[in-house]
Amino acid sequence: MPDPMRPRAALRTAVVWEVLRDALDRRAKATGRDCLDVLDSGGGTGNFAVPVAGLGHRVTVVDPSPNALFGLERRAAEAGVADRVRGVQGDAAGLFDVVDRDGYDVVLCHGVLEYLDDPAEGVRNVVGALRPSGTLSLLAAGLGGAVLARALAGHFSEAQHALGDPAGRWGEGDPVPRRFTAEQLTELVSGSGVEVGAVQGVRVFADLVPGVLVDTEPGALDALLRLEAAAAELAAFHSVATQLHVLGEKSGTAVG
Template identity: 45%
Template sequence: MPDEQRPRRRASVRPNAVGAAVVALAADRSDRLGRPLEVLDLGGGTGGVAVALGEAGHRVTVVDPSPDALAALTRRARESGIEGLVTGVQGDGDSLAEVLDGRVVDLACCHGTLEFVDDPETTLRAVAAALAPGGVLSLLVSGRLAVVFAKALAGEFDQARSALRHPSGRWGPTDPLPRRFDPDEVEALLARTGFTVEQSRGIDVLRHLVPAPLVDSEGDRAAVAELDELLVEVAGSELLRILGHGLHVVARRD
């Protein structure tokens, strides 16, 4: 099924920590280049990351198959006073060359998108072609083992077993995600498509494991989010990379 026809459901990874990391990454890259960045946000939807980058002064092109999401993006950019810096274009990975029309970008974001495309390798090759040499990719994907643990802790053992054994990490036919990823799989995929991994960290290690009744207030949710951030910073936390609900990878185009 072509990307633009596929029903889209965003991967449910908390974007706040990733968004802050991308803004910091963009600031560092901008300092090195001595200018604001040209940014591609593939599958950027309503602009959760794009608007923050636009507010920091970077020029962002959001490519997404959903016209409703792009309409929301336009409203958010207008309300933030950055409509001249954030542009939404309907499309997918197959249309990047046409959308950019020969332009190259300094930073590409691909968050919660590889789960849904027809061929992740083809999509990453298109992103690599859109990046300038030495350009940076921020990639966020859903992790397989996180759902295995979550299903097992919920007593859904058959679904946990299915997610562990299924080639795409799916727990059953009604699973909303077409695929999930293992860290080694992601790193191999990036290597094949012209990238060198510079950083890889788990996102949302705890939030999806804590029973919902225990996080029914904003304070509870903030406390769990803070614990998640602290966990990935402590020594010996490398294992948490594979247990995160999401895997955030920063890679450089070779």
């Protein structure tokens, strides 16, 4: 587990980080380069960008928030990777105003699609930033996890509303503009010229387990992390995951 990830935060990031780290290793071996060019679209303060830079890669973070980019700069400096992390103000819709097409070995798009008016365009843009055979890591909010959470909280009407809502929202007060099923995400990815390699359910149990149990029960955190990892790639749990992670490889020929 990477050092920047604190114990409670690890419950939210562990599955994605392990898969991403392995993907970076494979891509580095395939290219014959130890230092990859990585783009983190919507990377905020660097939850993934800084650990990726810690592995020796160059990371460009594109984010619309100046405050987030300031936090990124500070975090990168504290981690000793400021020379390998660059922050640029921008967003997925106007991505090529600030970065080059076909310029990156790996692109991260985590927690971005939920907030885009046109998710398909957002996926096409981040894929367009990939070099041929480059790796895409896509993380987005899962519909099933939200439905389950509302039902377990006793908000049954909201849970049912989310099931029937085209955007997967449980009501006007829902802070997440859009949620996806695993099928919807994989269709977006494959339709953009990326071959889907793996799909993981993220935070299948972590958001449902009382925090006091994890914080006070000896060994509970490690056991829960192992459970999350074991369930992540089982399709049966994708329908109840809070987030869905799709990993894929861009084809050698760009899709227009």
